[in-house]
Amino acid sequence: DTEVTQTPKHLVMGMTNKKSLKCEQHMGHRAMYWYKQKAKKPPELMFVYSYEKLSINESVPSRFSPECPNSSLLNLHLHALQPEDSALYLCASSQGTGSSYEQYFGPGTRLTVT
Amino acid sequence: AQKVTQAQTEISVVEKEDVTLDCVYETRDTTYYLFWYKQPPSGELVFLIRRNSFDEQNEISGRYSWNFQKSTSSFNFTITASQVVDSAVYFCALSEASRNNAGNMLTFGGGTRLMVKP
Numbered sequence: 001d002t003e004v005t006q007t008p009k010h011l012v013m014g015m016t017n018k019k020s021l022k023c024e025q026h027m028g029h030r031a032m033y034w035y036k037q038k039a040k041k042p043p044e045l046m047f048v049y050s051y052e053k054l055s056i057n058e059s060v061p062s063r064f065s066p067e068c069p070n071s072s073l074l075n076l077h078l079h080a081l082q083p084e085d086s087a088l089y090l091c092a093s094s095q096g097t098g099s100s101y102e103q104y105f106g107p108g109t110r111l112t113v114t
Numbered sequence: 115a116q117k118v119t120q121a122q123t124e125i126s127v128v129e130k131e132d133v134t135l136d137c138v139y140e141t142r143d144t145t146y147y148l149f150w151y152k153q154p155p156s157g158e159l160v161f162l163i164r165r166n167s168f169d170e171q172n173e174i175s176g177r178y179s180w181n182f183q184k185s186t187s188s189f190n191f192t193i194t195a196s197q198v199v200d201s202a203v204y205f206c207a208l209s210e211a212s213r214n215n216a217g218n219m220l221t222f223g224g225g226t227r228l229m230v231k232p
Contacts, residue, residue, distance in 0.1 A: 031217050042205055042225055043159070048217030056217045088157055097217050099147050099209035100166065105159040 003027075004106035006091050012112045015081060021109045023074040023091030029104070031097045032074045034066060035090040037108070043090055049074060050097045081113045116141045118208050120223035127196050128231050135191045135226045137206030143167075145211035148182065148189045149220065154202040165189060196230045203227045 004025045013019050023032065031050050035043035048056035049068045063085075065077040074091055088108045094101040117140040127133045139148065150162040163173060165182050173180045177194045193200055207220040 033217065040225075042222035045219060048219070050217050056219065090157075090159065092159075094218055099145075099211045099213070099218055100164070101218050102149060102161045102164050103159075103218060103220070104161060105151075107156060107158040110157070 004091055004093055004104050006089075006106035006109050008109055009107065010110050010112075012114060013078065013081065014114055015083070017081075018077070018079045020078065021076040021089055021091075021111075023076075023106055024072055025093040025104070026072055027093065027095070027104070028071075029093035029095050030071070031094045031101070032068065033092040033094075033103060034074070034076050035092065037088040037090055047076075048097075055097070078111075081111075083113050086111055086113045116143075116208055116210055116213075116221045118206055118221050118223035120204075120206055120226050122226045123224065124227045124229070126229045126231065129198060130195050132192060132194050133196050133228065133230075135193075135204050135206075135228065137189045137191065137223055139187050139189065139206070139208045141187075141208060141210055143210040143212050147209045147211075149207040149209065150180065150189075150191050151205045151207065152202045153205065153225070159205065162191075193228075196228075198230050198232055201228060201230045 007022045034046040037043040046060045047066045052068045067075040090108045091106045092103040094103045119138045146167045148165045151159040179192045181190045203225045205225045206223040
């Protein structure tokens with residue numbers, strides 16, 4: 001089973017709202033990732049969790065707050081977002097943290113900030 | 115610095131035609147990995163293949179084949195007898211061993227949108 005699930009599929013939120021995106025994998029993968037993808041662009045890495053610890057933060061604004069409650073779950077908490085944050089948010093996981101490991105992606109959450 | 119270039123932003127073919135998607139990369143590492151991903155309209159990136167820098171053997175998987183040439187820093191992807199279901203955005207990505215101690219940081223190309231018409 002190479003499935004990564006993400007909820008919700010779509011989310012519309014106002015700039016004052018607080019919401020969370022959820023990602024889950026049951027492949028025993030030890031690294032999990034959040035990406036942001038704007039239309040007609042490649043995914044941009046936001047955060048990496050390695051063995052449930054935040055290992056990489058690509059200078060993401062503090063209105064995005066990641067959380068890894070356990071080895072299977074990854075959350076992205078959203079607060080006071082801007083319209084330019086509207087994008088497809090993708091979660092991925094890989095078996096290990098090295099450069100040889102392919103990443104498996106979820107279907108994404110399409111976020112619209114109004 | 116690492117870089118991946120996919121010069122073809124969009125390609126349109128008619129079903130059953132063969133099509134090649136180009137990928138050129140730049141890296142100073144001697145150990146690196148190259149990947150291809152497919153992103154259909156549904157949004158999910160689907161892993162297709164991984165190649166390491168020491169293995170230049172070409173690979174074939176059904177209608178898909180990959181040609182890796184270190185001499186030209188290219189990792190091209192060919193779809194034989196294309197089908198409508200092949201319509202998607204295809205990304206080539208590079209991962210360098212020296213950058214990836216805490217997570218596999220992929221450098222993506224800009225993507226090639228392939229449209230296969232019936």
